[in-house]
Amino acid sequence: MSDKPLVLLTHPLPRAWLGPLSERTRLVVGPADVAGLAPELEPYLAQAEGLLTWLTDRVDAALLDRMPRLRVISNYAVGVDNIDVAACTRRGIPVGHTPGVLTDAVADLTWALLLAVARGIFTAAEDARQGRWGLWSATRWLGADLAGRTLGIVGFGAIGQAVARRARGFDMRVLYTSRTPKPHAEMTLAARRVPLETLLAESDFVSLHVPLTPATRGLIGEAQLRRMKPTAYLVNMARGPVVDTDALVQALRQGWIAGAALDVTDPEPLPPTHPLYHLPNVLITPHIGSATHGTRERMARLAVENLLAGLEGRRLPRVVNPEVYEVHHGR
Numbered sequence: 001m002s003d004k005p006l007v008l009l010t011h012p013l014p015r016a017w018l019g020p021l022s023e024r025t026r027l028v029v030g031p032a033d034v035a036g037l038a039p040e041l042e043p044y045l046a047q048a049e050g051l052l053t054w055l056t057d058r059v060d061a062a063l064l065d066r067m068p069r070l071r072v073i074s075n076y077a078v079g080v081d082n083i084d085v086a087a088c089t090r091r092g093i094p095v096g097h098t099p100g101v102l103t104d105a106v107a108d109l110t111w112a113l114l115l116a117v118a119r120g121i122f123t124a125a126e127d128a129r130q131g132r133w134g135l136w137s138a139t140r141w142l143g144a145d146l147a148g149r150t151l152g153i154v155g156f157g158a159i160g161q162a163v164a165r166r167a168r169g170f171d172m173r174v175l176y177t178s179r180t181p182k183p184h185a186e187m188t189l190a191a192r193r194v195p196l197e198t199l200l201a202e203s204d205f206v207s208l209h210v211p212l213t214p215a216t217r218g219l220i221g222e223a224q225l226r227r228m229k230p231t232a233y234l235v236n237m238a239r240g241p242v243v244d245t246d247a248l249v250q251a252l253r254q255g256w257i258a259g260a261a262l263d264v265t266d267p268e269p270l271p272p273t274h275p276l277y278h279l280p281n282v283l284i285t286p287h288i289g290s291a292t293h294g295t296r297e298r299m300a301r302l303a304v305e306n307l308l309a310g311l312e313g314r315r316l317p318r319v320v321n322p323e324v325y326e327v328h329h330g331r
C-alpha cells in the first residue's frame, strides 16, 4: 500500500489544473452530478488526510467526526459558509480558501449584470431574436442612466473595492458599508462609508458583496427593500441567503424597487418554477461570478497549494482560521 496521503476531491476538476496533486497524493474523486459528498466517497472518509471541497459540500462536526485522520480542508471557493470553520479549528484542522484570484472576474460580472438589468438587455435581445423588433422606437426598451448616479456597495472587501474601481469609469458616486473603515480605499476610490440605512435610501444601484455569516443572513429583507428607491436596482453577487427571497419577490411585484440581478439565489439551484423567473425585471445567472477559464484554473491551483501545504505541515498560503496555528489542540 502506498505511503502517500489519501485525499478526497469531492467533485472532478480538470487534471491539468491540479498540478502535482495526483503525483503527491492518493486521489479519490467524487462524481460531478451529486450535490455534497457522494456515497462513493464514504468508504474513504476514515482514512482521508486531505479534503478538497466545493461550495455545495457541507462540512460539519458530524462529518469531521467520521474523518479522524483529516489534516487539512481546502475549499474551492473564497466563501466558506459551507464549512463549520469553528469545528475545524477545535480539531486543529486548517481550512484554506481562494481569495484574490477571483476578484476581477466577480467584479466584471457584477458590472455585466448591473448594466444588463439597468438597460433591460435580456428583454430587448430576446425581443429582437423573437421577431419583435418592429420600427425603431423612441420609447421602447428604455433603461436607467448610470453617469452621475449613486452605487451602494454592501461589503467593501477586495471584490467590493474592485467593483468601486470600475464605477469610476462610469462616473458614479460610490457609497459603501463595511464593519471597519477603509481609509486608503476611500481616498483612492472616492468612496464614502455610510450606515446601511443611508446606503439603501440614497443608492440607485445596490450591490451585495458580503460573506454569508449569521450576521449577514437575511441582511436584505422587507424593511431594507422598502427603504430603497422605487427606481433602484439590487445586484446580488454574494450568497443567496443574504437576501430574503420572499421579500424580494414581493418588492419586485409591488414596485418597491425597479429590478434585480442575481448571480446567487436561495435556494440554489433556483427551481425552474420559481416566481422570480416570471418577473420581467429580474435577471438570474447560475452562480457564475468566478466562471472564466483563467479564474477557475487559478482557483484550482491555489486550492491545491493550500491542500499540499496542509499535508506537508506548512502554513496554508490562504488560511481562513490562522488561529489554528496559535493554540495547541487535542482531538
Ligand code: DGY
Binding pocket: 055, 076, 077, 078, 079, 080, 102, 289, 290
Ligand atoms: C466563491 O468563490 O465563493 C464563489 O461564490 C464561487 O467562485
